[in-house]
Amino acid sequence: MTPSLPVRHIVLFKFNASATAAVIAELSQAFAALPKLIEGVSAFEAGENNSPEGLNRGFTHAFVLTFVDAAARAHYLPHPQHQAFVERLKPYLEDVLVIDYDLG
DSSP states (O other), rough: OOOOOOOOEEEEEEEOOOTOHHHHHHHHHHHHHHHSTTTEEEEEEEOOOOOTTSTTTTTOOEEEEEEEHHHHHHHHHHHHHHHHHHHHGGGGEEEEEEEEEEEO
């Protein structure tokens, strides 16, 4: 049996015009709190785009989570705490991009 690999989960946000700096800061803090509330996240990073290339297409904030395995991701995505955060976030998003891949 092949051991389950960790999964990297990359989330990019493009906020809409109604998202003030204070709202974005509060939402970012709320996102950062999720790994403490939901088992299976082994690492969390977040940051604001500072690339000089100008290729971000309006996406300004990146969040990178590492799950211990695919089962942990499967637990996280429908988790009530994650879903509550998504509902809180939706009114302020113009777009979101998510990419996942196995580490190994």
